[in-house]
Amino acid sequence: MTAYAPDPILLEVYRHRFAGVAEEMGATLRRTAYSPNIKERLDYSCALFDASGAMVAQAAHIPVHLGAMPASCAAALQAFPDWCEGDVIALNDPYAGGNHLPDITMVSPVFAGNEPIFFVASRAHHADVGGMSPGSLPLSTELCQEGIIIPPVKLVRRGKVNTDLLSIILRNVRTPQERRGDLEAQRAAHAVGERRLKALIQDAGPQELQAYAMHLKEYSERMTRAAIAMWPDGTFTFEDCLELPGGRTPVIRVCATIGGDAVTFDFAGTDPVMEGPLNTVLAVTCSACYYVVRCLVADDIPVNDGCFAPVTVTAPEGCLLHATDGAAVAGGNVETSQRITDVALGALAQALPNRIAAASQGTMNNVTIGGRDIHGHPYAYYETLGGGMGAGPTSDGLSGVHVHMSNTRNTPVEALEMQFPLRIREYSLREGSGGTGRFTGGEGMIREYELLRPAIVTMLSERRHVAPWGLAGGVAGACGANELRRAGGTRELLPGKFTRRLGATDRLRIKTPGGGGWGSAPGAAGSGP
Amino acid sequence: MAELVGIDVGGTFTDFVYMDGPTLRVLKVPTTAQDQSQAVAQGLRSVGVSPRAVIVHGTTTATNALLERRGARTALLTTAGFRDVLAIGRQHRPHLYRLSQERPAELVPRDRRFTVRERVDAKGQVLQPLDVNELHQVAQAISACGAESLAVVFLFSFFNESHERQAAQVLRALVPSVRLSLSVELLPEYREYERTATTVINAYVQPLVSRYLEHLAAAVGGRKVWVMQSSGGTIDVAHAARQPVRLVLSGPAGGVVGAFKVAQAALNTDSPRIITFDMGGTSTDVALCPGDIPRTAESEIGGLPLKLPSVDIHTVGAGGGSIARVDSGGALRVGPMSAGAVPGPVCYGRGGRQVTVTDAHVVLGSLDPYRFLPDTSGALKNTRAALARLGAPLGMGAEATAMGVIRVANATMERALRRVSVEQGHDPRRYTLVPFGGAGPLHACELAEALGVRRIVVPRLPGVLSALGLVLADITFDASQALVRPTAALAKDLAPLKQHVSALRHRVVAALPGTPQLLASLDLRYAGQSYEIEVPLGLPVSTQHLDASVGAFHAAHSQRYGYQAKERAVECVAVRIRGSIPSGYSNDARMEVRPSTTDTLRPTNWRSVCMRRVRPETVPCYERNLLRPGHLLKGPALIFQYDTTILLRHGWTARIDKDLNAIIQRIPALDKDDP
Secondary structure (H helix, E strand, C coil), rough: CHHHCCCCHHHHHHHHHHHHHHHHHHHHHHCCCHHHHHHHHCCEEEEEECCCCEEEEEEEECCCHCHHHHHHHHHHHHHCCCCCCCCCEECCCHHCCCCCEEEEEEEECCCCEEEEEEEEEEEEECCCCCCCCCCCCCCCEHHHHCCCCCCEEEEEECCCHHHHHHHHHHCCCCCHHHHHHHHHHHHHHHHHHHHHHHHHHHHHHHHHHHHHHHHHHHHHHHHHHHHHHCCCCEEEEEEEEEHHHHHHCCEEEEEEECCEEEEEECCCCECCCCCCCCCCCCCHHHHHHHHHHHHHCCCCCCCCCHCCCCEEECCCCCCCCCCCCEEECCHHHHHHHHHHHHHHHHHHHHHHHCCCCHHHHHHHCEEEEEEEECCCEEEEEECCCCCCCCCCCCCCCCCCCCCCCCCCCCCCHHHHHHCCCEEEEEEEEEECCCCCCEECCCCCEEEEECCCCCCCEEECCCCCCCCCCCCCCCCCCCCCCCEEECCCCEEEEEEEEEEECCCCCCCEEEECCCCCCCCCCCCCCCCCC | CCCCCEEECCCEEEEEEEEEEEEEEEEEEECCCCCCCHHHHHHHHHCCCCCCCEEEECCCCHHHHHHHCCCCCEEEEEECCCCCHHHCCCCCCCCCCCCCCCCCCCCHHHHHHHECEEEHHHHHHHECCHHHHHHHHHHHHHCCCCCCCCEEEEECCCCCCCCCCHHHHHHHCCCCCEEEEEHHHHHCCHHHHHHCCCHHHHHHHHHHHHHHHHHHHHHHCCCCCCEECCCCCEEEEHHHHHCCHHHHCCCHHHHHHHHHHHHHHHHCCCEEEEEEEEEEECCCCEEEEEEECCEEEEEEEEEEEEEEEEECCEECCCCCCEEECCCCCEEEEEEEEEECCCCCHHCCCCCCCCCHHHHHHHHHCCCCHHHCCCCCCHHHHHHHHHHHHHHHHHCCCCCHHHHHHHHHHHHHHHHHHHHHHHHHCHHHHHHHEECEEEEEEHHHHHHHHHHHEEEEEEEECHHHHHHHHHCCCCCCEEEEEEEEEEHHHHHCCHHHHHHHHHHHHHHHHHHHCCCCEEEEEEEEEECCCCCCCEEEECCCCCCHHHHHHHHHHHHHHHHHHCCCCCCCEEEEEEEEEEEEEECCCCCCCCCCCCCCCCCCCCCEEEECCCCCCCCCCCEEEEEHHHCCCCEEEECEEEEEEECCEECCCCCEEECCCCCCCCCEEEEEHHHHCCC
């Protein structure tokens, strides 16, 4: 590699170039997608990989995709040693490169001569992939109930779509037209990524591109290691729990060890795989830990494989954070990932007390509603709701935002009511829900849905019983609550997780959790973690 | 021929361009930040503008009030249950990877956000009538909170404006001193957060802007004034005072209009395809004009969305003053920090110690510090030393480091240029680059090479192009109205579309003097999509014209996104009408240009410049004001003028056209030429 020792100027030039490719892919995907979930809420990511499957650049809007995209590329490479120009692999199998079924990932090669020297990948959250409830985030007990499982398959071979395969996929989902449109959008993004990379290859030659892909990884690794080296060495433990029906509270434990310029998160002691949808595959566990480290390193370094090299994540196979094949994982991606972030931050807060914020809302408040509209056409609506961000050592937490592993946009009320047989009765901040302290946690939100036609409603939400903790003497944020209000004034408190058939005029009122406070308010008693 | 004065307020200078028949005068006066009209008055006196002259003004009063949060004490009235739409926004956090973060200050804090019971559904039907009794109580609270300005935004008001109108009527009677901004008058389109933000911005800047326009009227002494809008068209003072939200992104619009008009004449076409490249001290604005001036309704300012038509400009935080550094990972970085005017670049000798892009040019020889610095004795040496210090840890000398700084800055610029071209489906090789601003013409050739652009037009007066753009801009007014319906349904029954077009036409005509040219358009999308493409609609409304719009939509979708789906239903979301009246100054009028006095052109001097490698070469230098139509220059060369420098690289030639623009072209045969 001596011929291509890193030139500090080209290093910067290629940072822009590679990031530009991923961004162009993302811009294409967003613009061409059909479902509001992708277009309005930006629930997607695009990335570039080198020939070995190491990530070179990522345009991520969703941190939970951080560690999970590399796993997809690795699975695609493992499944298909032979690649042709124009091939596109699709997958969503959590046990072969996916994270949960609604996230469909595509991987395709970029050739220089006869060899693929880069891969581009895209991941988009599809609003429905079949399974036992509309929106495909069901209260499942095994993977098969969650929707169609797509192991790594060549959906496109030498530029020709495998229409048989596509028909099977589309036949297994509730909204095939929309799925087709979104899958086409992903393909369009890949075409753009491939075109841009080929132009760069033609311009500078494959060797230079490959060399700088490697140099940029080393650069990010250097920066990450330098940041970790400033942390005090030591071992720090923390635990928190999830909430299951029947009052069960499976525990997630972490032991974080900082040693020199590396950090290890070991989740030994975490409860085993459960009969419920909150298990995760190891890739999701990795994503959460990578995210935590990424937040503590200068935020303008390029996101690539090098950021992850100094971070080791282990979880015993069979525990709920390293689920074994067949276990249900629909909610692990969206809910458990938030708790993994909380415990990793809780552990590191002991080492870095002046850098880490109190617990944020710790859930994504997943709402899925499915039924038929007034024309009898099926629809599936999926949305996640923001809440309070934890207060930090220097500022109050933000209110009504997505925290940690998600950052999706909301669906405008006026867009939603024009598209679905739903009406929003209230959308506001939940005053007083942020934990008090020297700095106050952010406020949760209230969103009240009225059904205009009967529908099946599924919710996956957390922090309904165990509040987001305060830090350094700050008070915990308020728990969330899901409430059913019926005509005539009856009210019923619903659990954090449920699937229910509701009737026209029924109202679902969701209050999302507030963030924890930071530091003791003068004259107030605090509640630590 | 009317006499026209373009007056453009910038951060440092207020620029004047005075067109009196065929003569053109130019003046720069220091900006008076507190009250921009003072500099205006001063400049008008200095230039000796006739009392009959018409003023076209670009002001940043609205922009600054918004960005610096110096606007009026503003209240907001919304539908019950939706008090916090403005605070929640789209519920995303600004930074993905920060554990603690803050948002820009709210324009309307919670204690000034009020609600009233009323509700219209998604079809425009009233679910709950406006509760007038409650509104009386709310009016008291609005009065008590001391608000000077009030925004009124109700859900689905774009389908049924009666509640907003009714509320306004009641409030005008109850709290007559509070100025009202209604969403149905500003932006009757769907998406409540964006509509609320746009209406609130208007309410927030309106008192300040209307006071400023009163000062301005005094400063210009009875001359007629037009004000530049974000859309690139001008509007009269009365409308500007009522709807100042239309001005908040007007700053960079004049430059794009100026560049486009110059290109129209220079390239001898009504619809030139150009990319404008305005590189200033702290930021760079780029815009792609595919034969017309591009407009978007998806802008953002100060952390808030702005949904009114604006010239589609992409801004990056890098310019001549951007600071270069070597980070701890060993990469050379440029920006986003800027040295600003004080202390400024090292070469200014005002105590700046951090290397900027400008310093790199000085060390390479492509900028001549004698031209813009009073005293260069120590500055040159200091600049070179600073570059050497920056490069030392990388094992690079001053010149190599300087070349690196330029290259990295160009990588940022190239990404910005790609974003407006390639990312939108436009091939930059088919475009002409029009650089302006202090640093644009220095970087143009190298960027053109990176993008495959083969032609560059440097306007005669790149430093005051924005002021020139004001004078050349059309007088325009844009109006829109939500109309959400499949195009098939619109075709079956043309009445609703006709009604909307007719109502919009009335609004537009009422806002403009004389008889405007009317351009109608539709925002279309495939049913189920949530992004629209604006396509022209022929008038009068007919099924043929509607079909043509749908056809244009398929083509535009294919061009921008790579596919079209003719089998899918197309849905209309909004109807737009733009009325425009050409500016008093015709584009055909030529500036007075003295004819060429000599056929042969000699360099005024020679400079040692590092063009392609660290070892300097001797390069001829020319004075722009001595260049005459027909002159032809071959790169490498430098062309100096009072506020910019053109760097002509190897393989490029510059020809001076009849209007004294420099037409710079790539010579394929000379690409590899190595003298």
